[in-house]
Amino acid sequence: MDSPVKIPYESFIKIDRKSETSIYLQIANQLVNAIQRGYLPFGTKLPGTRAFSEILDVHRNTAVAVYDELSAQGWVESFPNKGTFVIGKDQEKPIKVKDFEENNLQNYPKITGFSFKTSNILDNPFEHSDCEYVFNDGVPDIRLTQVGQHSRYYSSILKRKSTQKTLGHYNHDGSEFFKEHLSQYLNLSRGLPISKNNLLITRSTEMSIYIVSEILLSAGDTVLVGDLSYFSVNMIFQKAGVNIVTLPIDQDGIIVENVREICKKQKIRMLYLTPHHHYPTTVALSAQRRLELLELANEYGFVILEDDYDYEFHYDKSPILPLASADTNGMVIYIGSFGKSLAPGFRTGFIVAPENLMVEMRKHLGIIDRQGDILMERTLGEMIEEGEINRYLKKSLKVYQERRDHFCDLLEENLGNHISFEKPSGGLAIWLQWNIPLNLMQLSRNCAKDNLFIPKTLLYQNKGLTAMRLGFGDLNFDEMEKSVDIFSKNSKNFF
Structure with a gap:
């Protein structure tokens, strides 16, 4: 087995002195990780506690505690006048210690070592954006909740x-x-x-x-x-x-x-x-x-x-x-x-x-x-x-009804000749249909440049239909007016 001094322990054992986890346990856990991944194979002789403490710049008592923990967990065994050795299955051929420079023990595997079923059916259709204004499919306003x-x-x-x-x-x-x-x-x-x-x-x-x-x-x-x-x-x-x-x-x-x-x-x-x-x-x-x-x-x-x-x-x-x-x-x-x-x-x-x-x-x-x-x-x-x-619902319904009416008025005022919709008797969204076909995905991209996000899940377009589901529930009057202004301005570029 290669001499223990060739193993660069300081390159793969990282100590966080601000962590709530004790230093000896941090070191022990990283040594176990190295043993499990084959970087310290069966029979590897670990440095003496004095040398190990100097390598990692820790107190010797910490090194002793590390070895005691490894021994208690069954990863190493100490022999008088010989040293401390990694326990494991004996190999038919000698194993050379892996190159620590090319393999980083801190990295978790990026892919599995086995195959599994995948499904594009369950791909997440939802999108997120950092835009200040957002149209959704009709959700309540958390600001109204107590x-x-x-x-x-x-x-x-x-x-x-x-x-x-x-x-x-x-x-x-x-x-x-x-x-x-x-x-x-x-x-x-x-x-x-x-x-x-x-x-x-x-x-x-x-x-x-x-x-x-x-x-x-x-x-x-x-x-x-x-x-x-x-x-x-x-x-x-x-x-x-x-x-x-x-x-x-x-x-x-x-x-x-x-x-x-x-x-x-x-x-x-x-x-x-x-x-x-x-x-x-x-x-x-x-x-x-x-x-x-x-x-x-x-x-x-x-x-x-x-x-x-x-x-x-x-x-x-x-x-x-x-x-x-x-x-x-x-x-x-x-x-x-x-x-x-x-x-x-x-x-x-x-x-x-x-x-x-x-x-x-x-x-x-x-x-x-x-x-x-x-x-x-x-x-x-x-x-x-x-x-x-019941008390909260009664209070919030009044607000949502006012928002519905205002949203419908804004749409009618800004795009009345180009769209058609029915004021819904309930719910928190409007079903808006365009009287002329236009590229809804392009409209969404243009609005995003002006700080209004319209997710693709709100867009419905085929040969006979160009429509959108626009939620108003989580927009106050000011947000609603600014959103509709951006929306109508970008829409008119298609007319």
Whole structure:
């Protein structure tokens, strides 16, 4: 074996004297790393503690502690009058110490040493920008949320002795207290005659749809979606290996007659729709079509997956009740997001379904989210119980309605002759269609140069359509006016 003095320990052992980790442990961990990677192979003799301390400029007692730690972990063995040697499997041929100059022990491997499946289906479609102004697809304004007050609820719950007992075990079934109050809330606000046994609490709408897909869909199944639909949901369906068939949309939502014609020709497993405000066009599915879809589901046996992603946001009139509220045959699975008007950390997803399906859903949730979030769910439950949710929602809806009206006025004033849109009865976004075809990607790039970011996920363009989904919820009047000014100025360059 090569002499230990040839090994440049100081080149690969780096000591951070400001770190909270003790120096001897830093050195020991880096020596273990070198042994594991073959830089200090079996039989390598380490320097004596005095020489080692001088090499690294540390106290000899530190070097002694390093060797004691390596010995305790089983990496080295000391022999009287001989020295300390690396323990390991004996090699048939002598191993030359690797060149430390060409190999940096501080670097983590850049690639795996094994093959694995990759999928472009799940490529992240979301973009980010440092632009001062941003159009999104319709999200609430976190500045309107009472984070301090919500946090006090959470802090108060955390300090209770009764809460301490719940922290010592896993509970993916969720807070019974929250499910009880959420079921009552959904009953009163959305006409869903459910109990807590019909609820599954998830982290998000996407998690809800993923669980539903895992249980109900198999490769080769046919799923119906709107001709324009939510891209994240389509990605989940594609990952499940299903055949996605698109349906045309008009001012009253999905055209039911097209659903009927498809059902006559082939077996349909599921229909996914966003009836309150269709994504992305914001149109509401008419009451008559809702009843017709329920009849078709009963007749042909397909599942209706109803996604009410922004039911809480309605302005001009009471919204039509969900399909699930009129479902008497167990054909509808209802998913939604609770607390969307609150700060993101206080939101949660949920699934409403018959109890027999809940049994299987809880099994899957127990695998992907065994921990749960009992504290947050308890907080939301108490906010429902004390009426905080309703008070805040009522206050914020007034602001969002004013923003909707102002945004529509600005668009009409600046681009009225070139665009068409309907003022939505709810939600936080406008579906804007251009009367002339123009390059939306180029428009987005031009706006970015002027400090307005328009993500590609908001752009919808083909031979017969040039449209955009523009969110207004998180823009105050000043931001809205500056954004629309940049938007209209760059748009007019195409006219």
